Amino acid sequence: MLVSTIRHFKAVNYHARILRTFSSQIKGQSSRSDTSKSLSELRNVYVEFLPDPTVEFRNPIREKLERLDMLARRGQIDIPEFYVGSILAVTASDPHSLGKTNRFVGICIKREGCGLRAKFILRNVIDHQGVEVLYEMYDPALQKVEVLRLEKRLDDKLLYLRDALPEYSTFDPDMEIEVLPEGSRVPVNPLKVILKPKPWLERWERQNLRGVQEFEISERDKRRADKVATPWLKYDLMKNYMNTIPEEEQNEIFSEIHEQLQQLELTRKKLKRKRSFVKPFKLG
Structure with missing residues (x-):
């Protein structure tokens, strides 16, 4: 009787250990999947944290130091999520302006650079004159x-x-913030702009532009565009690999700064809730 009881007790403990091991494995897999999902989101938002894919400009020590400086700078100023096509208002110190600061509103037409060299261009039409900063x-x-x-x-x-x-680049300097519901995807504006007649600053007919309405070009320009076209480059796997950062390296970079970026996101959400709350006033 005693022997059978001991055997039953050992069997119960054995099955309990198996269940605990299985549940811990499931939790570990779920946490890893959540982490990888958050890392993939970070790659789209914080593009400038990725180093230059060109090997000649790579320096791991400098890149780590730059990431620390970028995190420290983001702790001092809120740099929100934005993309090419987003409308921004940037306030910068200007010793030559009346109030020592200058606020410019415009659409982001270009975003480039990595690390501390990240930069972006805003465009607006003011008094019938295109202005870019x-x-x-x-x-x-x-x-x-x-x-x-x-x-x-x-x-x-x-x-x-x-x-x-000009109407595609004209925005009101006093434009109010359009609130996007939290958790919703960033919308893609399918607008197709109309180009002015030639001459242009660049040969836009030679670029595969999706946000421009079809324009008429001469047969001569068509032949020249077809002659310099390289549609096969998008299938060049080695060229694409050399122009990108491997996913393993991206995960390693963002796993180092994941906690700090999440903390900055929480701080930004708290500040947004404080700004959105309006204290009621007493009547009478």
């Missing part, structure tokens, strides 16, 4: 960066707005 994202002169409308466009660069009709 180049900002360095981690410049200490920046005091405030606001996203008035968060959205994407069909193209990665909107430099063709320089040759488009």
Whole structure:
């Protein structure tokens, strides 16, 4: 009787250990999947944290030090999520302006650079004149960066707005913030702009632009465009690999700074809730 009881007790303990091991494995897999999902989201939002894919410009020590400087700078100023096509308002210190600060509203037409060299260009039409301002994202002169409308466009660069009709680049300097519901996807604006007649600043007919309405070009320009076209390059796997950062290296980079970025996101959400709350006033 005693022997059978001991055997039954051992069997129960054995099955309990198996269940605990199985449940811990499931939890570990779920946590890893959540982490990888969050890392994939971080790659889309914080593009400048990825190093330059060109081997000649790579330096692991400098890149780590730059990431620490970028995190410290983000702790001093809120740099929200934005993309090419988003409408921003940037306030920067300007010793030549009346109030020592200058606020510029415009659409982001280009975003480039990595690390502390990350920069973006805003464009607006003011008094029938196109105005563009180049900002360095981690410049200490920046005091405030606001996203008035968060959205994407069909193209990665909107430099063709320089040759488009002015209404596509005209925005009210007093434009109010358009609130996007929390948790919703960033909308993609399918707008197709109309280009002005030639001459253009670039040969837009030779670029595969999706955000531009079809324009008429001469047969001579068509032949020249077909002659220099390279549609096979998108199938060149080695060239694409050399122009990108491997996913393993991306995961390693963002896993180092994941906790700090999450903390910055929580701080930004708390500040947003404080700004959205309006204290009621007493009647009478």
